[in-house]
Structure formats: C-alpha cells, structure tokens
Amino acid sequence: MEHDKAILEASARHAKPEGQSFEYGTAGFRMKANILDSTVYRVGLLAALRSRKLNGHTIGVMITASHNPPQDNGVKLVDPMGEMLETSWEAYATELANAPSDQALVDAYHKIAESQKIKLSAPARVIFARDTRASGSRLAANLVDALKATEVDYEDFKLLTTPQLHYLVRCDNTKGTQYAYGDVSEKGYYEKLSDAFKRAMKGPSASNGTLTVDCANGVGGPKLRELMKYLPTAKDGGIDIRVVNDDVLKPEMLNVECGADFVKTQQRAPPSSKAASGDRCASYDGDADRIVYYFLEGTTFRLLDGDRIATLAASFLADLARTSGLVEELKVGIVQTAYANGASTKYVEENLKMEVVFTPTGVKWLHHAATRFDIGVYFEANGHGTVLFSDTALKAISQYQPKSPAQATALETLRALTDLINQTVGDALSDMLLVEVILAHKGWTPKEWLNTYVDLPNRLLKVEVRDRGMFKTTDAERRLESPPGIQENIDKLVGQYRNGRSFARASGTEDAVRVYAEAASRTEADALAQKVAEQVK
Numbered sequence: 001m002e003h004d005k006a007i008l009e010a011s012a013r014h015a016k017p018e019g020q021s022f023e024y025g026t027a028g029f030r031m032k033a034n035i036l037d038s039t040v041y042r043v044g045l046l047a048a049l050r051s052r053k054l055n056g057h058t059i060g061v062m063i064t065a066s067h068n069p070p071q072d073n074g075v076k077l078v079d080p081m082g083e084m085l086e087t088s089w090e091a092y093a094t095e096l097a098n099a100p101s102d103q104a105l106v107d108a109y110h111k112i113a114e115s116q117k118i119k120l121s122a123p124a125r126v127i128f129a130r131d132t133r134a135s136g137s138r139l140a141a142n143l144v145d146a147l148k149a150t151e152v153d154y155e156d157f158k159l160l161t162t163p164q165l166h167y168l169v170r171c172d173n174t175k176g177t178q179y180a181y182g183d184v185s186e187k188g189y190y191e192k193l194s195d196a197f198k199r200a201m202k203g204p205s206a207s208n209g210t211l212t213v214d215c216a217n218g219v220g221g222p223k224l225r226e227l228m229k230y231l232p233t234a235k236d237g238g239i240d241i242r243v244v245n246d247d248v249l250k251p252e253m254l255n256v257e258c259g260a261d262f263v264k265t266q267q268r269a270p271p272s273s274k275a276a277s278g279d280r281c282a283s284y285d286g287d288a289d290r291i292v293y294y295f296l297e298g299t300t301f302r303l304l305d306g307d308r309i310a311t312l313a314a315s316f317l318a319d320l321a322r323t324s325g326l327v328e329e330l331k332v333g334i335v336q337t338a339y340a341n342g343a344s345t346k347y348v349e350e351n352l353k354m355e356v357v358f359t360p361t362g363v364k365w366l367h368h369a370a371t372r373f374d375i376g377v378y379f380e381a382n383g384h385g386t387v388l389f390s391d392t393a394l395k396a397i398s399q400y401q402p403k404s405p406a407q408a409t410a411l412e413t414l415r416a417l418t419d420l421i422n423q424t425v426g427d428a429l430s431d432m433l434l435v436e437v438i439l440a441h442k443g444w445t446p447k448e449w450l451n452t453y454v455d456l457p458n459r460l461l462k463v464e465v466r467d468r469g470m471f472k473t474t475d476a477e478r479r480l481e482s483p484p485g486i487q488e489n490i491d492k493l494v495g496q497y498r499n500g501r502s503f504a505r506a507s508g509t510e511d512a513v514r515v516y517a518e519a520a521s522r523t524e525a526d527a528l529a530q531k532v533a534e535q536v537k
C-alpha cells in the first residue's frame, strides 16, 4: 500500500515509549520533550492525511510548549485558514500517538484514511516551525521523516512565534485569491503589521512613554526585535520599545521567573524588572501568543490582563464603528471564559452595553464563538486572544463612503485595525500594537486604563485529585455536574460571601482540578477558594 514501507521504516526509528499514553488536548500534545519523539513523527502522518483530505491545502505544524518549563515541548496542528485543528480530528491524533507498535500505527493510519475517504496519492503540503527550545530541532527532524515517508511537499520556517505560523498557513492557502491574507514570508508578516500600525497611528501624536517588553526569553524576543526594524519610533509618530528577557541562547532560561504566565499567576513583575512607578510594561509567553500588561502604582503591582485588553479593544472598536457611521451595521460583542473577572463582565454589560458570551476554556471555543459577531473580541484572562471581523464587517468597513471628515478619520483607523489584528489566533506582537494604538488615541497611561473598572479580588488554586476525569462540568464549565453533590455545596459556600463566585473544573493541560474564586475582598476570595478546594479534594 501507498507509503507503508517508508512509514514503517521511519517509525522504527521513533519508537513509542512503552506504557506512555498521549492525548491531543486544548494545547495539542504537550509533555516532557524526551518522550515526544514518536508523537511528533505521528503528528506528521496526521498532517499529511489532513492536507490530503482538504484537497492539498496547506496544514501547519507548530512545535512548542508555550509557557511550560524548558525541558517540555509540544506539537499542534494548524488548519488551512490558520485556525486550530478541527475538533473531530483530535481523536485521530490521539489514536495515532497511542498506536502500540509500528504496524499498529500503519493500520491506524489506513483506518483514518478509509473513514475519511482520503486518497493517499492526492497532493499534500505542510509548513512548520518551532519555538526556541533545545529539543525543537530534533523533534522537527522527526516531523520531516513523516513528511518524507508520505511524500508531502513541505517547508521548514525554522524559528517562529506560534501566531506567525498561523499567519503563514492562512497566507499560503489564500494567495492569489480575493481573500489573500498577506505575503507568505516572515518579512510579509512584519510588513503587514508595521504598515497597518503606521496607518492606525496617523491620528494621535505618538505613544506615550517607553514600553518595556519582557519576552520570557523565548522566540518572541528575536521576533520583536525584527518587527521593531519596521516600526517607527516615538519621534516619528510611533512607539519606543525596550526589550528585556530576550536571551534565547540559554534555552534553560525560557519562561523562568519571567513571561506572561509568571506575571499573571504570581501577580508580580519579573524579579529582573527595573521598571519605575508608572512605567508601561508587557510580558509575552514562550511562543508569543499571549500578552499581559502591567505597571507599578507606587509600589503596588497592577495587572492589565486579557480581560482588560478585551474591554479596551471592544470599547475602542465600538467607538470607531459609531464615529465612522457604521454602528447600525456592526454588532460588537465579547467572548469570555469563567476565569474572566466578574467586574470585567459587569463593565461590558452595564457600561459598554455589549453582549458577553461564555465558552469553555480553550481558545478554539472562544474563537468559534467570536465568529458569531460582526466584530467579535475574545480573550482568556491569561492574555490569549484577538478580535475577529466577519465578512460582512470587512465588506462594510472597506466599502462605506464616509459622510464627514470625522467619519473618514475613524474609518481609516478602523480599516488599519482590520489589518493590524491577527485574524487567525491570539498574537502577542499584534495585540501589543493594538493596545499601543488605542492608548495613543486615547492619550492614556496604564493608570487611566486601569481606572475603567475595579477588579474583584480573586484566587486560583490547583488541587491534586485522584481522578480528574470524574469532574464533569456544564454551563461553560461554571457548574459541576459530577461528582454529585459538590455543586450544591459550592453554591452554599458562594452564598456566604459578598460578590462571591466560584467554580471548579478539571484542567485540560495538567493533572489537577482548578478552583477559581472571587469575592468583595482579598480575605473573602482566599477563604472561598480554600473552602471550595476542600470540597473537591
């Protein structure tokens, strides 16, 4: 049969670790890098099948473990428009990864091809990239073995941020069409973003003060430095950026005491930070698909997380739609998860008067829900998110004839933002430029941004349990269905605290149950979280 011999031969060089089981979860496969060899090879086989299934459209493979420690790695697939792999195919990935022998792998491969009616002689194309982890090049070589064995046309983009790869996949699949997304090159990405940024910054004078960016010692560092070559500095109406934590020559430094995950979970600046009171700071995660902002107010650490970026972006975009005369046509909405601070939800509903939709954790759910709006803003509290414009919105924005100079100016900015914002996935570089544009237009420092609403104190706990599989949720993960009885107890506890809200759910990426609680004061939030944690133990 087509390719069997080659698949078997290469598989023998990438044996599956015995007794190890793998699952394609919300972040693809992610674990210690030294047990990922067979999995990455097998993901290559799946990428080949996926591309053949979709008439040879380009499929992306990203090798990264995002904010995980340096010794971990991971791999995930990118679908043709730059979105996450279709959910129904995740089970195939898991099946291939767990095939107990080389022959079982070939059998599983054919079973998928048959059930999906895939012609194995059809053309296929895969592009891939990796973050800066030491294990990345070895794992990429395993991927290549699979692509060669299945005769796939492939291109190695080497080191990229995750969102850059998503961008390239979409560009590759749309080139030469009316939906062409951009030039299929890293340079094309910088050119698109910087051009849009310059257009969006035409109105205000320049961004206010230097932005310090902590790159988690990951791939975002060199890529930000590259992007900066294309961006105007403040004296030319742009932005001054100071890059810190961008050491990628020591891979053991990745995500260590820095980066978006550290800042969000520790609620403090990286220890290496020399920021003074009021300085505007941002942190990326290890593959630069997440960003959070923060600053010191005196000595108090103030975090501006994904919820803040979402509210800032949604209110600005709605204002632009209104000022440009498009308001009747465009519905702006926000997508959040249960982890969004309750104060942000209240602010969106009561002050911005916009609809909020809740989805389970995991960007693919948020992304999907955001497509239901004309302008759909989605962010996880941890800083992963973007803004999606529907086809109707894009058409209205590009075709509308402004009726006044004010409308024309607003429309120009809106048009620039449709190009500035990465439409495929949350992107730290693109999101950063979006925030900078908005702050510059509003003439805001982070302090004014923070003053839009007051976060409810909250606590996130990780609870080790015997079997997290027992924890089943409903209502966008906000209520536990099983084990029976726990939800009733959580409800009772929540009722005892002012502005109390709490929920428990099994993590999709770690072997634990996460408990979230918020309440009117820090002491109450902590106490509520503790009590709920006792319920799930």
Ligand code: NG1
Pocket: 026, 027, 066, 339, 361, 362, 363, 380, 382, 384, 506, 507, 508, 509, 510, 514
């Ligand atoms: P889990 O482990 O399922 O809670 C975490 C994050 C998600 C998302 C995924 C994917 C929290 C509470 N959860 O999911 O938001 O980013 O990882 O990486 O931050």
Ligand code: ZN
Pocket: 066, 067, 162, 285, 286, 287, 288, 289, 290
């Ligand atoms: Zn990431």
